Every structure is written in structure tokens, then in C-alpha cells.
Amino acid sequence: MEPKYKRVILKISGEALAGENKFGLNEDMLSMVAKEVKALVELGVQVAIVVGGGNFWRGRTSKSMDRATADYMGMLATVINSLALQDAFEAINIPTRVQTAIEMKEVAEPYIRRRAIAHLSKNVVVIFAAGTGNPFFSTDTTAALRAAEIEADIILLAKKVDAVYSDDPETNPDAIRYHELTHKDVLEKGLKVMDSTAASLCMDNNIPIHVFGLAEPDNVIKAVYGEPIGTIIR
Numbered sequence: 001m002e003p004k005y006k007r008v009i010l011k012i013s014g015e016a017l018a019g020e021n022k023f024g025l026n027e028d029m030l031s032m033v034a035k036e037v038k039a040l041v042e043l044g045v046q047v048a049i050v051v052g053g054g055n056f057w058r059g060r061t062s063k064s065m066d067r068a069t070a071d072y073m074g075m076l077a078t079v080i081n082s083l084a085l086q087d088a089f090e091a092i093n094i095p096t097r098v099q100t101a102i103e104m105k106e107v108a109e110p111y112i113r114r115r116a117i118a119h120l121s122k123n124v125v126v127i128f129a130a131g132t133g134n135p136f137f138s139t140d141t142t143a144a145l146r147a148a149e150i151e152a153d154i155i156l157l158a159k160k161v162d163a164v165y166s167d168d169p170e171t172n173p174d175a176i177r178y179h180e181l182t183h184k185d186v187l188e189k190g191l192k193v194m195d196s197t198a199a200s201l202c203m204d205n206n207i208p209i210h211v212f213g214l215a216e217p218d219n220v221i222k223a224v225y226g227e228p229i230g231t232i233i234r
Contacts, residue, residue: 005153006225007046007120008036011143014055014081016214023055029214030088036220037125038094045224046120048150049127050143051085054078071135075102078139082129083107095124101142103131108196112151114151120150140198148205155202155209156223157194162213164193164231181233183209193233208234 012033018028040047056077059070082098089096097119098108108129109115119126131142140157147155166189167175178185183203187196193211194202202209210223212230224231 001158001222001225003040003043003045005045005224007142007150007152008040008048008156008224009147009150009152009159010047010049010153010156010220011140012049012051012085012214013160014052014077015160016158017051017081017084018055018143019215025055025084030084031091032217033085033214033220034088034092036218037089038092039221040224041094041110041123041125043224044123044220046102046123047125048120048146049082049085049125050058050139050146051078051081051127051129052139053081053224056080065087068135070187071131071137072102075130075133078131079104079108079129082127084155085167089125095122096127097124098127098129101128104130116146117150126189137183138195140194140199141201144194144201144205144207147190147207152207156220157211158214158220159211160213160215162230163214164190164191164211164233168192178231179228193231199233200234203216 017029022070053074056198059074062070080150086096086098101111116126124160128146143155162177164178165175169175183199186199210232212219
């Protein structure tokens with residue numbers, strides 16, 4: 001059986017990388033992600049990754065700090081996660097490059113679209129760090145933007161929750177689980193799966209999104225084969 005997608009953006013939330021710790025990095029989660037990504041690479045799927053930074057810093061929860069400053073701090077948190085992922089990948093022989101939207105050439109390449117595409121075409125995994133390089137944009141928007149730029153077939157949204165719900169399933173046991181949605185549904189229902197900027201960018205560029213739980217083993221592989229796990233937004 002052939003994978004359904006040739007080039008994907010895997011968006012991993014920072015919280016998912018924290019695992020049970022809820023803060024910082026969980027090495028078991030890092031190595032689990034690495035194994036799943038390796039399986040994708042071996043299937044011939046080109047993998048680009050965007051990772052959040054919420055396991056270290058959540059700018060929007062700060063009440064007193066200037067929003068732009070808080071967002072730049074969040075971008076730096078995503079670089080920490082990206083370097084940790086790169087290390088976990090290279091430990092099991094997955095060739096990987098980190099590209100940052102804010103230049104820090106001592107630790108990573110600057111984001112250059114053509115170079116990213118060249119890496120991907122050689123089956124090198126590319127991790128896009130530091131968001132879009134602009135405050136007021138989330139890493140979900142980064143995933144949507146980079147997906148459009150590199151012409152990815154789909155965004156695989158690996159989260160702590162296993163699907164899209166009408167409300168937070170942890171606090172509301174009556175929350176409705178969705179199996180399939182349109183981008184318009186996400187915007188009109190105000191679903192918290194991704195922010196409205198990211199959802200409308202995906203809608204405008206016809207980029208489907210597959211939302212699923214990262215903690216379940218082999219979910220990334222199942223998603224690439226188009227299996228009906230989690231929620232599909234198209």
C-alpha cells in the first residue's frame with residue numbers, strides 16, 4: 001500500500017513534547033516522534049516539521065508583558081524544541097536540518113524556501129523554527145504558511161487531544177467529537193483546533209488538515225496512509 005501523501009508538514013505542539021510532565025521536554029516523547037518520522041522517511045514521504053513552544057513559554061497568557069516581546073520569547077522556545085528534535089532524529093540516523101525564521105546562524109540555517117525544498121527532495125527532514133519570525137502569528141499560522149510555500153499535500157496536526165471537539169473534552173464530558181469538518185466550519189464554530197489566521201490561510205490555499213493525538217503509537221503513519229483517525233478538515 002502506498003502512502004496517500006508525498007510531502008507533509010507535521011505540526012507538533014510543544015505540550016505534546018512535554019508528555020506527562022506538562023513542562024519542558026520528555027525524552028520518551030522525543031524518541032517516539034523520531035521513530036515515527038523515521039518510518040515516514042523510509043516510506044519515501046518528504047517530512048517538514050513545525051513545532052510549538054508552549055511547553056516552555058506561552059506568550060498570550062502573560063498579562064503584563066508587551067505582546068510582541070512575549071511572542072519573540074515564544075519563537076525562541078520553538079528553537080529549543082527544534083534543536084531537541086534534531087538531536088533525537090540524528091541519534092537514529094535521520095538526516096535533519098533546522099531552519100529558523102530569525103537568523104541564528106551558529107545553531108541553524110536561516111529559512112530559505114528553495115533550500116528547504118532542495119533538502120526535502122533529498123529526503124532530508126526540515127524543521128522550521130522560530131515561527132514566521134513575526135509577532136502576532138502563531139506556530140499554527142507558521143505551519144499553514146510553510147505548507148503553502150513548500151506545496152505540502154497536507155498538514156498533520158499532532159496534538160495532546162485525539163481529535164477536534166466542540167469544547168475542551170477534559171473539562172466538558174459532553175463535548176462533541178468531529179470526524180470531518182470544512183475549514184469554514186472551524187472558522188464559523190470558533191473551534192480551538194487552530195487560530196483563525198491559520199484556518200483561513202489553509203482554506204484559501206486548499207490545504208487539508210488532519211488532527212490526531214500524538215501519544216497514540218503509529219498515529220503519524222496511520223494519518224499518512226489516510227486512515228480515519230482523529231479529524232480531517234478539508
